[in-house]
Amino acid sequence: MNNTVFLRINGREWGGWTSVRISAGIDRIARDFNVAITSQWPGSPDGSRQIKNGDKVEVLIGEDLVITGWVEALPLRYDASSITRGIVGRSKTADLIDCSAAPAQQSGKNLFRIASTLAQPFGIDVVDAGASAAAVIDAQPEHGETVVDCLNRLLGQVQALAYDDEQGRLVLGTPGSAKAVTALVLGDNILSCDTERSVRDRFSSYLVTGQRPGTDDDFGEATIAAIRQSTADSGVTRYRPHTLQQSGTATTDSCKSRCEFEARQRAAKTQETTYTVQGWRQGNGKLWKPNQSVVVYDPLNGFDNETLVIAEVTYSQDNSGTITEIRVGPADAYLPEPTKPKAKKKKSSGGIEF
Template sequence: MPTPNNTVTLMINGKTHGQWTNYDIVSDLLTPADDFSVTLGRPVDAVPTAVKEGDKVEVRVGGDTVLSGRIDRVHTTTEKGNKTLTIQGRDDAGILLDCSAPLFNAQDMDLNQIIEKIVKPLGLSKIRIDAAKTNKTHKVQIEPGSRAWDALTQYAEANGVWPWMEPDGTLVVGGPDYTTAPVAELVLRVSGDNNNIKRLEVERNMAARYSEVTVLGQSHTGKHNIKATAKDESLKLSRPLIVTEPDVDSQAEAERKAKKRLADSRLEGLTITAVVQGHRTDGGTLWQPGQRINVLSEPDGIDAVYFLMARTFVGGRGQGTETVLTLKEDGAWVLDADPPKKKQGAGKKDGKKTAHKPSENRKANGQAPVKPNKRRQAKKPKQELQVI
C-alpha cells in the first residue's frame, strides 16, 4: 500500500501554496468556524506571495479538501535577514460568527425558513438539513444585533439539532449517526504490542455532572406548570439542577430541554485526548469529527467505542505529522436529531458500501492485525437517561 499523502497545501486564487514551516488545522463540532494557521519562513529579499485577507481558500491534505473558507489574517515579520509569513483563516461559518442576523419577525417559522432569512443573505448557498423532521418554533427571542450563528443555533437547538460545516463548505444542520461503523481502532497496551497511540489523556470531571435536571417553563400563550425532569441513573450521587425556561411551547419541548441539559452534563464528564501519527486512519481515511472510533487502553481500563468530537492536524517542514483527537462518550451528543436513515461505510466493494475492518487495513499495510482481548462489538450504547 502506498504511503499516505499528508502534504498540507492552500489553494488560493487558483494557485497552490505549500512547504509550510508549521501548520495546524482545527475542526471541532462544538466550536463554530473551524480554523487553520500556517507559517512560512523565507529570505528577506523574497517576493511576498500575493495573498490577501478575505481571499477564498481551500485547505487540502494530499488530494482531500479539509476546509473551505476565507483568509482572515496575513501577518509578516522581518528580522535578522529572514521574513516569516503567517496566514490564518476560518471556514465559511466565520461570517455567521462575525456578522449580525437580519431583523425580521421569526414567529411560527420552521428551520428551513429561518435558514433562508439568516444564512443565505450572508452568502452561504450550500446547505443540507439532516433531520427527518423540523418543527415550527412559536417564539425564540433574537435580540437586535445578535450574531447570525447565535440565532441559527437557537433555532437549531429548539429542533434538537446542531449546525456545522463540512470540508467542502456545506452547512449541515442535523446530528450524528450513531449507527455507523467505527472507522479505526486505537490501541495502547502495557506490552507495547501493536500500539498506535503516541500519547493518551483521560479526564473524568464531576463538576458539570448532574443526577437530574428539572426544567420549569411557561409557554408563550401563558400556560403555566410545564415541568419535566430527566434523570441520569448512572450517576449515584445526588446532584440536582433546576432550570427556568421562560418560553417553552409544550410539555414535549420541556422534556427535550431537560434531556439535552442532562446529556450535555454527561458529555462534559469524560474527555479522551489521543495523539496519533499522521493524519489518516490505517485505511487511508482522514480523521474527521463525527467518526466513531474503537479505543483499547489497558493502562486506563478502556475498551469501548467513542465519538470523535474534534481533531487537530499539526506538522511542518522537517517535522513529523500528528493528529490530536478529542473523543467523547458515544451516543451522548445531540440525542434527538433523528437523521435520515442511510447506510454508511468506509469503503465500497462491487458498488456496495462495506464496514471498515481495522485489522484488515493493518494487514494490508504489512502490520500485524490487532487482537484485543475479548473485544466488545461496536454498538450504540444504552443511554441511562430517564425522563419524567
C-alpha cells in the same frame, strides 16, 4: 499518501510550510487553519506575489480539500536571526458566526429551508445530512442576533447539529452520521490520551421549574414554579441537587426535556477524551474527519470497544512530527440544548416575509 499542505490562493498554490495546524469540528461551525514559514514567502523566493486579507483560500492536504474559506490574518514575526510569516483563516461559514442575521419572519418551514434563507446573503450553501424535516417555530432573528445564535435556537427544537464541510458549506445533521474505518486502540495507534473525567458539572438530581400563565387572580410567586419536572443521574452517588428555572412560558414537556437533557449531556461530557495518533490518515488512506463514529478500545479510560463520536480533529505538523488530535465523546455530549420557550409577543410588521 501525500500529506503536503497547499494553500490555493489567487489561482496559485503555496507550500513549504514549517508549521501547520488545521482544525475542524461538529461544535464549532467554522473550521480554521494556521500555517507559517520561516525566512521567505511560501512558493516564491522574492515574495513578489502578495497574499491579502480577504482573499479566498482553499486548503488541501495532498489531493484532499479540507477547507474553503477566507484569509483573515497575516502574522509577521522576526528577530535578529529569523523572519516568520504566517497565514491564518477560517471557513466561509465564519461569516455566520460573526455577522448579524437579516430580519426575517418565517413560519411553517423546516430547519433546512430557514438555514438556507439565513445563509443565502453570505453565498453559503446548506447541506441536509439528515436533519429533521419537522417545522420549527421562533425562527425570526432578534435585533442584532448573529446567524449562529439564531440557528442554535432552531437546532435545539429539532435536536440537530450544524457544522461546516470541506467546501465551506453549512451542514445540518446528527452526531456520528459517518463511520471511521480505523479504531482507536491503546497499544496500537494511540500515542497519548488527555482527559479530565471531571464530575464537577454533574449532579445527583436535576429539577427544572417553569412558569405557567397567570391571570388577574392568579399571579406572582404561585405561578413562577408551578410546573416542575425532575430526573436523576445514577452516576453521582452523593447528594448534589441542581435546580434550573425554565425561561418564558413553560410546559410540562419542555421542562421534562430540559432536565433529561441536562442529565444526559453532563454525564456524556464527563467521558470526553482527546487522543493523539501518528499521521493524518486512517488505515484506508482517508483523513480522520469530524462526525465519524469510531470504535475506541482503551481499558485505562474505561472504553471497551465503545462507539464514540469524533467531535473534533486537529491536524498538526512541525519539527516534532505529523500528528492528529482527535476529540471523542458519546453522542449525547454534542446534541444542542432543547429550545427554551419564550413569552408570547405581539406581532410586529418589522420583519420581512420569505
